[in-house]
Amino acid sequence: MTEPIGVAEADTLIARHMPPFGIERVGLDQAAGRILRQTVLAEHDHPPFDRVMMDGIAVRWRETPARAYATAGVQLAGMARQTLAGEDACIEVTTGAMLPAGCDCVIPVEQVEREGEAYRLVNGYQPARGQFIHVRGSDCPAGATLLASGMLIGAPEMALLAANGVATVAVGAIPSIAIVSTGDELVAVDEPLGEGQIRRSNDVAMAASLRRHGFDRVVREHVVDDEARIGDTLARLLATHEVLILSGGVSMGQRDHVPAALEAQGVRRVFHRIAQKPGKPMWFGVGSQGQAVFAVPGNPVSALVCAIRYVRPALLAALGMTPAPAEMVCLDAAVDTHSMLTSFVPVHVHTDAQGMLRAHPVPARTSGDFASLPRTHGVVQLAPGLGPALAGTVAKLYRW
Numbered sequence: 001m002t003e004p005i006g007v008a009e010a011d012t013l014i015a016r017h018m019p020p021f022g023i024e025r026v027g028l029d030q031a032a033g034r035i036l037r038q039t040v041l042a043e044h045d046h047p048p049f050d051r052v053m054m055d056g057i058a059v060r061w062r063e064t065p066a067r068a069y070a071t072a073g074v075q076l077a078g079m080a081r082q083t084l085a086g087e088d089a090c091i092e093v094t095t096g097a098m099l100p101a102g103c104d105c106v107i108p109v110e111q112v113e114r115e116g117e118a119y120r121l122v123n124g125y126q127p128a129r130g131q132f133i134h135v136r137g138s139d140c141p142a143g144a145t146l147l148a149s150g151m152l153i154g155a156p157e158m159a160l161l162a163a164n165g166v167a168t169v170a171v172g173a174i175p176s177i178a179i180v181s182t183g184d185e186l187v188a189v190d191e192p193l194g195e196g197q198i199r200r201s202n203d204v205a206m207a208a209s210l211r212r213h214g215f216d217r218v219v220r221e222h223v224v225d226d227e228a229r230i231g232d233t234l235a236r237l238l239a240t241h242e243v244l245i246l247s248g249g250v251s252m253g254q255r256d257h258v259p260a261a262l263e264a265q266g267v268r269r270v271f272h273r274i275a276q277k278p279g280k281p282m283w284f285g286v287g288s289q290g291q292a293v294f295a296v297p298g299n300p301v302s303a304l305v306c307a308i309r310y311v312r313p314a315l316l317a318a319l320g321m322t323p324a325p326a327e328m329v330c331l332d333a334a335v336d337t338h339s340m341l342t343s344f345v346p347v348h349v350h351t352d353a354q355g356m357l358r359a360h361p362v363p364a365r366t367s368g369d370f371a372s373l374p375r376t377h378g379v380v381q382l383a384p385g386l387g388p389a390l391a392g393t394v395a396k397l398y399r400w
């Protein structure tokens, strides 16, 4: 039996062995929530012309404003650029219009009064030169880098893709993932429960934790604790999927066949066991075609913790995502930690009276106790220590 490795070493080894998932091109409508795999440059200056920012009139600025500005035309948003005739003239403008040539000042409609075919400034209004003009290129020049490969495409990124004419977007290709639950005692959600049986839930929970991050090419299967049956299932799934996630059968029991069955199918073990609680028996290896194979312990808290702590971040990194900064939270109460193992403790995250994010520990009684997980938001990672982690401890949060 190999010695458990540390959590940081597990991260490093997984990262080193993950296959790249490649790049695909999707229509803009399909791009939200995906990982961008191209650079996006500004198609044109932003804004592309001097843009009027208020509905009103555009004039040539003067130290002493004209008594009245004669209306010399209308410049609506979308119209080609007009030219202002004389110093005492104005052009009616709308927000989003090009600033007419010869103008350098926009006066909002609230600050003028109509006087026949002219506009007079309201009492003592003194406009400033250049006011309410969004100057061409002032946000960024044409050719500037707006989006970099590795960004998660959210609403602002979608806006920039659209605004710069990127109708087809290069994104990280979603891998095909098979989640396999193992165990003679497991029945499906809609089957009758016999004595000694429980319903399988790890596969459902892990699929949900992946789906929330865009991994929607997921199949779920079940196989009983029979070495030959596990071998057949693995052979079939390794031929058709880039990622396998198995739950159960990785510990010391007489029917824990998973590590041996994986190695028999040519999946090379990278590590078995991490010095952590829960999830200590986790196994990770690489198939002969580079498939990533995670085998997580069957206890439901252990399975889900391993999925969010190792599997999901590794999949996102392999999509090409730039690592997000760690989300740190402050414990609002003390909680016991393990002296030799890294502890993952479920927490409820809330905002205190000062507006600070706090995490309230909701320790699971055992790694089989998943009834206490609803209403928690994830787990905090706590280093091995002498005695409990005290209130005020700052820890890394992993959300479900």
Ligand SMILES: Nc1nc2c(c(=O)[nH]1)N[C@H]1C(S)=C(S)[C@@H](COP(=O)(O)OP(=O)(O)OC[C@H]3O[C@@H](n4cnc5c(N)ncnc54)[C@H](O)[C@@H]3O)O[C@H]1N2
Residues within 6 Å of the ligand: 181, 182, 183, 185, 186, 198, 199, 200, 201, 202, 203, 247, 248, 249, 250, 251, 252, 253, 256, 278, 279, 280, 281, 296, 297, 298, 299, 300, 302, 367, 368
């Ligand atoms: N002698 C030892 N026994 C155990 C050790 C050990 O070091 N020495 N480690 C313990 C730890 S820690 C864990 S965690 C478990 C992990 O065991 P397995 O990965 O082999 O998981 P199973 O034995 O198959 O199942 C454990 C538990 O979880 C339930 N389970 C399994 N799959 C599902 C599923 N898909 N949905 C819901 N529940 C599931 C299963 O019924 C068991 O109750 O081993 C300890 N033992």
Ligand code: MOO
Residues within 6 Å of the ligand: 276, 277, 278, 279, 280, 281, 297, 299, 302, 367, 368
């Ligand atoms: O480490 Mo096991 O995963 O405690 O329950």
